[in-house]
Amino acid sequence: MRDTLSEIIEIDYHDLLESAIQKKREGYRLSQACAAYVDGKPQLSYSFADDENYKYVTLRCNIEKDTEIISLSEVIPYAAFYENEMKELFGININLIEPDYKNKLYRITEETPFVPKETKE
Amino acid sequence: MKKRSIVPYGPQHPVLPEPIHLDLVIEDEKIVEAIPSIGFIHRGLESLTQKRDFNQMVYVAERVCGICSFGHGFGYCEAVEDIMDVEVPDRAKYLRTIWFELSRMHSHFLWLGLLADGFGFENLFYQCWRIREKILDVLELTTGGRVIFSVNKIGGVMKDITPEMAGAVLDMIHSVKKELDRIVPTFMEDYSVVSRLKGVGVLTKQQAHDLGCAGPFARASGIKTDMRKLGYAAYGDLDFDIITSDDGDSYARCYVRINEIYQSINIIRQAVEKLPEGELAAAVKGNPKGESFVRIEQPRGEAIYYVSGNGSPHLDRMRVRTPTFANLAGLCETLKGADYADVGLLILTIDPCISCTER
Numbered sequence: 001m002r003d004t005l006s007e008i009i010e011i012d013y014h015d016l017l018e019s020a021i022q023k024k025r026e027g028y029r030l031s032q033a034c035a036a037y038v039d040g041k042p043q044l045s046y047s048f049a050d051d052e053n054y055k056y057v058t059l060r061c062n063i064e065k066d067t068e069i070i071s072l073s074e075v076i077p078y079a080a081f082y083e084n085e086m087k088e089l090f091g092i093n094i095n096l097i098e099p100d101y102k103n104k105l106y107r108i109t110e111e112t113p114f115v116p117k118e119t120k121e
Numbered sequence: 122m123k124k125r126s127i128v129p130y131g132p133q134h135p136v137l138p139e140p141i142h143l144d145l146v147i148e149d150e151k152i153v154e155a156i157p158s159i160g161f162i163h164r165g166l167e168s169l170t171q172k173r174d175f176n177q178m179v180y181v182a183e184r185v186c187g188i189c190s191f192g193h194g195f196g197y198c199e200a201v202e203d204i205m206d207v208e209v210p211d212r213a214k215y216l217r218t219i220w221f222e223l224s225r226m227h228s229h230f231l232w233l234g235l236l237a238d239g240f241g242f243e244n245l246f247y248q249c250w251r252i253r254e255k256i257l258d259v260l261e262l263t264t265g266g267r268v269i270f271s272v273n274k275i276g277g278v279m280k281d282i283t284p285e286m287a288g289a290v291l292d293m294i295h296s297v298k299k300e301l302d303r304i305v306p307t308f309m310e311d312y313s314v315v316s317r318l319k320g321v322g323v324l325t326k327q328q329a330h331d332l333g334c335a336g337p338f339a340r341a342s343g344i345k346t347d348m349r350k351l352g353y354a355a356y357g358d359l360d361f362d363i364i365t366s367d368d369g370d371s372y373a374r375c376y377v378r379i380n381e382i383y384q385s386i387n388i389i390r391q392a393v394e395k396l397p398e399g400e401l402a403a404a405v406k407g408n409p410k411g412e413s414f415v416r417i418e419q420p421r422g423e424a425i426y427y428v429s430g431n432g433s434p435h436l437d438r439m440r441v442r443t444p445t446f447a448n449l450a451g452l453c454e455t456l457k458g459a460d461y462a463d464v465g466l467l468i469l470t471i472d473p474c475i476s477c478t479e480r
């Protein structure tokens with residue numbers, strides 16, 4: 001079944017913090033945040049849910065591997081869990097995460113982050 | 122100034138069904154802060170998209186976790202079906218709904234048992250798990266599996282429920298309802314049980330919203346949200362209300378989950394009575410190209426499945442955001458100010474599923 005209440009909006013990463021604040025003001029909660037590598041470059045998705053009418057908006061940023069992102073955790077404290085995950089497992093350069101677990105949220109014996117070979121080179 | 126100590130809690134602990142570690146900052150016997158760390162059973166299942174094709178990933182998704190297995194397979198299939206614009210036959214939608222609600226029932230009974238064990242009521246624990254066996258028996262009868270039953274496939278389901286099996290499902294829910302009626306007063310009215318749950322680990326509605334909580338944990342704080350209201354599978358055709366409580370404490374979380382078992386019984390009864398004739402699966406051609414976010418209501422709350430395909434058999438990305446991950450922030454908040462003796466119980470009240478969380 002197609003979820004007609006869900007949409008993906010591409011934004012510039014510079015606008016991420018401002019867009020997130022706007023969503024928070026509108027009553028949305030951060031539902032998830034994740035990273036992926038598309039054609040060797042990182043792609044970030046921050047999804048916001050409106051619990052009253054089930055709208056679901058995903059803010060999408062395509063960035064370069066060395067792009068520095070400002071954390072949303074100052075305005076949305078629990079974003080820290082998602083952002084620590086993105087930093088630890090996907091190697092996304094996110095600054096000012098509060099709290100920053102410094103690669104200790106996931107106690108994994110494998111070497112992290114799990115970055116595609118072509119991106120490492 | 123009171124002395125602060127850091128007490129490590131887990132990953133191996135008698136009250137924890139699965140490994141999670143918390144560094145508890147304690148003043149006297151009160152928790153000041155809880156710092157979680159996970160990853161002890163991280164299996165890298167999402168990265169298997171590089172090695173398995175999108176059909177094989179159904180089996181991988183089902184193995185994200187044992188207890189929520191059906192939902193993971195279902196959520197993944199819904200996401201791929203969304204990308205490929207596959208219309209699942211009505212009968213398959215109803216069958217998926219029946220199995221999903223049976224899964225919710227056995228998950229909630231499992232949780233009730235663990236909660237009873239957590240507050241030291243061994244007999245109640247055994248009663249809950251004994252009742253749960255009846256649900257697992259019916260799952261085995263209808264699917265061949267008790268916990269991981271692998272009935273989902275892209276486009277529909279692989280097994281059918283015959284009229285005899287449907288009769289067995291109805292008999293079972295009738296029997297389970299009677300048994301549930303007998304144990305509910307113990308959870309809701311027994312003095313010693315109520316004293317361990319009432320007013321313990323309160324999370325207000327505003328806090329639950331601000332911390333992004335999901336599922337029964339959020340509904341127990343008054344947040345009226347349930348992804349089944351999106352109408353996926355057959356839920357759009359069935360009549361049910363969202364169960365909430367305004368108290369936000371451990372008792373409210375127990376109340377919500379108990380009533381969700383009654384709700385599941387009601388949904389299963391409706392689905393069995395309305396079960397339409399027809400095909401079990403639609404034909405699926407080609408490979409997924411595009412992306413989709415799918416939200417479903419797992420027993421522990423809102424779960425999100427993100428799938429991105431490039432037109433080849435191998436997906437670019439498969440991502441699962443599980444309700445326990447969403448509830449970690451809420452758990453840390455409820456632990457603040459709690460007595461050390463209540464930590465185990467409070468961890469249980471979010472119904473943690475660590476296998477799901479770590480994937």
